[in-house]
């Protein structure tokens with residue numbers, strides 16, 4: 001399974017460094033939803049499942065008395081612990097499909113960019129089991145395509161970007177490897193349908209703007225699982241792919257390649273549900 005990639009410390013450090021930051025837009029949606037549904041109940045516990053290096057765990061800290069981040073990968077959890085800045089946040093290695101929490105004990109079960117890796121039916125019933133009445137579930141991610149805007153070079157940059165994604169996914173399809181990207185391309189439609197709660201919402205196409213330099217874009221590509229799958233299966237092809245991608249962007253940006261602040265637009269989506 002591609003998920004074994006996350007067990008490498010080199011990947012976890014690259015992930016922490018280059019994965020795009022958490023989305024305020026998505027977090028605000030989640031916090032308003034929790035506020036509306038929990039109706040002033042005390043917010044004692046949030047669980048961040050598949051927390052990785054803690055990208056979405058730390059922003060939960062000011063809103064809940066305690067936050068626990070769990071992940072199946074020890075190296076992700078080690079990096080998360082290393083970067084932990086909140087006293088009410090803790091981390092442990094544990095799977096999404098068997099949650100070590102009591103029944104009716106959690107106010108929010110969150111999973112950022114992770115639910116596409118879970119055995120979703122097992123995770124869904126576990127999430128419902130641990131949620132309190134009025135407790136909420138939030139599953140979210142981003143669409144694997146990026147629109148770039150920069151001066152009058154946007155058209156060429158976007159062409160390069162979309163060809164980059166196409167090439168990357170073609171390599172993956174050619175290798176016939178299992179991939180969770182179908183869930184991402186459908187913005188979690190099947191995951192939304194699989195959640196065993198009736199009070200649920202599916203929000204798609206949430207626009208998120210991220211300023212990025214060229215090295216950050218190249219880093220982001222490397223922190224993205226499909227690239228790592230290619231790297232693990234064909235190092236030469238992966239290296240060539242990265243060199244060619246960077247060259248293509250450099251050719252377009254010319255002398256500005258090292259200083260340009262580009263604007264990346266990455267669509268996010270979110271499944272929200274509430275237990276009654």
Ligand SMILES: C[S@@+](CC[C@H](N)C(=O)[O-])C[C@H]1O[C@@H](n2cnc3c(N)ncnc32)[C@H](O)[C@@H]1O
Pocket residue numbers: 003006007019049050051052053054055056070071072073076094095096097111112113114117118119
């Ligand atoms: C793309 S990362 C997302 C990490 C983090 N939530 C974020 O938004 O940056 C996906 C994470 O899900 C974890 N994961 C995959 N399958 C899992 C499972 N069955 N149980 C727990 N964690 C899992 C991986 O180890 C990885 O850290």
